[in-house]
C-alpha cells in the first residue's frame with residue numbers, strides 16, 4: 216500500500232521556514248570521547264509507528280486549536296487551519312492502517328508523508344506567529360497566545376526531527392538523547408503550566424496557585440537540564456548524575472500529569488471555572504503522559520548499563 220506524500224501546502228515563502236530551523240538543539244561540536252559510549256536504542260518500525268500515532272493526533276488538534284483561536288474575520292486562516300486538520304486526520308487514519316501490518320517500505324513512506332505535511336504545518340505556524348507579533352496591516356488579532364504558537368511549532372519541529380533520525384538511521388549517544396528530551400519536555404511542561412494559569416478563572420485561587428508552582432518548578436528543571444547538557448556536550452559520556460536527574464524528571468512529569476488529569480476530569484464534569492476546552496486539557500495531559508513514558512523508557516535503558 217502506498218502512502219501519498221502531501222504537496223498541497225507548498226505556497227509559503229521560504230523566509231517563513233528556514234531549513235536549519237529543524238536542526239534544533241544540535242551540538243556545535245563534540246570531542247572524540249572514550250570508546251564504547253552507549254548509544255540510544257531505537258527500532259525503526261515500532262518507534263516510527265509509535266511517533267506517528269502520537270504526534271499526528273497532536274498535530275491535528277493543534278490545527279483545531281489554532282482555528283478556534285483566530286478572529287472570525289480571518290476566514291482564510293480558519294480555512295487553512297481546517298485543511299491541515301483534515302490532512303492530519305487522513306494521515307492518522309493511514310498510520311493506523313500501517314500499524315496493523317507494518318513493513319519497512321510502508322513505514323518509510325508514512326514517515327516521509329508525515330515529515331512533508333508537518334513541515335508545511337510548521338511553516339504555517341511560523342507565518343501565523345509572525346502575523347500575531349508583527350505591527351502593521353498584516354497584524355492579526357484573535358485568542359492564540361504568541362507563546363502557544365511558538366510552543367506548538369516547537370512540537371512540530373521535534374516530530375520532524377525524530378522522524379528524520381529514524382529515516383536516516385542516525386544514531387546518537389544515549390546521554391545526548393536523554394538530555395535533549397529533558398530540555399524539550401521541561402520547557403513544554405513549563406509552557407503548559409503557564410497556559411493553564413492564564414486560562415483558569417481568576418477565582419479558582421487554589422488551582423491558579425498550583426499551576427503557578429508547576430510553572431516555576433519546570434522552568435527550574437529546564438535550566439538544570441540545560442546546565443547538564445552543557446556539561447555533557449563535549450563528549451556525552453554517561454555520568455551517574457544523569458540517573459538521578461532522570462528519576463527527578465520522571466517524578467516531576469508524574470506530578471504535572473496527575474494535576475492535568477484531575478483538571479481534565481473536573482472540566483469534563485463542568486466543575487472547574489475556566490475557559491479551557493476539554494480537548495485542550497486532555498491534549499496537554501497526553502503530552503505529560505508521553506513525557507512520563509519517555510523518562511520511564513530511558514530509566515530502563517540506564518538501568519541496563521553499568522555507570
Ligand SMILES: [Fe+2]
Pocket residue numbers: 273277367370498502
Ligand atoms: Fe501540543
Ligand SMILES: [Fe+2]
Pocket residue numbers: 366370403407499502
Ligand atoms: Fe504542548
